[in-house]
Amino acid sequence: MQINKKMSEKTNIRIGVSIGDLNGVGLEVVMKTFADERMLDFCTPVLFASNKVIAFGKKQFGIDFTYNGIVHLNSIIDHKINVMNIWRELPPIQLGVPTPESGQCALDSLSAAVAALKEGVVDVLVTAPINKKNIQSESFHFPGHTDYLAQELEGDSLMFMVSDELRVGLLTDHLPLKDVVKNLSQELVEKKIRLMEASLRMDFGVIRPKIAVLGINPHCGDQGVIGNEEEKIIHPVVQKLYKEGILVFGTYSADSFFVSDYKHFDAVIAPYHDQGLIPFKMMSFGKGVNFTAGLSKIRTSPDHGTAYAIADRGIADESSFRQAVYTAIDIFRRRNENEELIANALDVNSLDKGFLSKEKGD
Known part of the structure; x- marks a missing residue:
């Protein structure tokens, strides 16, 4: 041979x-x-x-x-x-x-x-x-x-910000904030999580990736009191993919997640641009990379x-x-x-x- x-x-x-x-x-x-x-x-x-x-x-x-x-x-x-x-x-x-x-x-x-x-x-x-x-x-x-x-x-692509300290992918990227919710769907959430999981394995050598998903509303909606997108859109997808064997967890409240919780995961998915990029740039600016995954x-x-x-x-x-x-x-x-x-x-x-x-x- x-x-x-x-x-x-x-x-x-x-x-x-x-x-x-x-x-x-x-x-x-x-x-x-x-x-x-x-x-x-x-x-x-x-x-x-x-x-x-x-x-x-x-x-x-x-x-x-x-x-x-x-x-x-x-x-x-x-x-x-x-x-x-x-x-x-x-x-x-x-x-x-x-x-x-x-x-x-x-x-x-x-x-x-x-x-x-x-x-x-x-x-x-x-x-x-x-x-x-x-x-x-x-x-x-x-x-x-x-x-x-x-x-x-x-x-299909995923905007994936990566550094030694943190990896953050986005469900929506360059959208006005007023359009984020209307563009969220179970199909979109599932597609982006699958793209991230595949990229972590294929592109970064993570054998069993652990992925965290952030909520879109303050405190992930507080059980529907201040928004129900988590319950209606994100949670059903997370549960479905977890049953398939994908180690995806959430939702997590974005206001406290980046204090230390992010360290327990291989990557994080944020519903909108600034929610993910503000903590990423605070930790990694000058060392971070924008990778088009998928x-x-x-x-x-x-x-x-x-x-x-x-x-x-x-x-x-x-x-x-x-x-x-x-x-x-x-x-x-x-x-x-x-x-x-x-x-x-x-x-x-x-x-x-x-x-x-x-x-x-x-």
């Missing part, structure tokens, strides 16, 4: 990078991350931007940055920084100011990076921050990356936005973007390890069946 080199041992994982809003801190944190040559020992960055944009960044931020400029993806050199030129001229850059042009450039970069991801030219995608307003267009009418990627990659391809991003207020000062901290790269690589390797284990198990089963058939024939 021929043994191929394991994908989980791949040392030149290709990282597709969308550059985000050029007027924010995206360019700076991307360049600072990959200016550290040690990063190239285990990955090959492919930045979807242009030589002129990188030249601007080198001058603006004083970053020593050696790269391979390309116009075709088949010219990628492994263990080098590759810049895929998607613009001929330097786009108008006004650091700290959201403009229609910076929104269009963010979409250009994202579209090109996603196309390369779908084609398998890059292994994973790490996205720099966008402005959700100025990126809107006929081809982008989404509240953020997560929903856009779910459409492009044709799958899709066939891997996408991560830093836990911050465009940060226009500091975009022209050269002081942006690249730690979260670097951690997003590490997380994408870890998940890529873990998924491939799982696929190899399944494939090996199938091979063993086939051999056993063949041996038994031969014995019967004898």
Whole structure:
């Protein structure tokens, strides 16, 4: 039997990078991350931007940055920084100011990076921050990356914020608060819990994940006195999945859960955005990663936005973007390890069946 080199041992994982809003801190944190040559020992960055944009960044931020400029993806050199030129001229850059042009450039970069991801030219995608307003267009009418990627990659997704201290997934993500309850359903709750449980096993190596579900109302509704969404929508799903063998518990009151209860679980599901992200960012800001779970391809991003207020000062901290790269690589390797284990198990089963058939024939 021929043994191929394991994908989980791949040392030149290709990282597709969308550059985000050029007027924010995206360019700076991307360049600072990959200016550290040690990063190239285990990955090959492919930045979807242009030589002129990188030249601007080198001058603006004083970053020593050696790269391979390309116009075709088949010219990628492994263990080098590759810049895929998607613009001929330097786009108008006004650091700290959201403009229609910076929104269009963010979409250009994202579209090109996603196309390369779908084609398998890059292994994973790490996205720099966008402005959700100025990126809107006929081809982008989404509240953020997560929903856009779910459409492009044709799958169900879960916005999953992860760090060493805490993992938080959201039942609803970028919705106005007034629309949260009307978008909650038993079907949605079940889908998101199943996505989280599968991701914890496949992407994070948790063998028997324990998941906590937060209530949506104060004190989880106090038995219906101040809301009944927990009793009508969430509890029936939790009970159903627990009977199936999924270790899901709740609901828990969000006002006290993050004092210490979170430590007893592998992940938490929050019904709405700020309920989950406020405690996450208080514990993990600068170290956290936004992971789009549930899709066939891997996408991560830093836990911050465009940060226009500091975009022209050269002081942006690249730690979260670097951690997003590490997380994408870890998940890529873990998924491939799982696929190899399944494939090996199938091979063993086939051999056993063949041996038994031969014995019967004898």
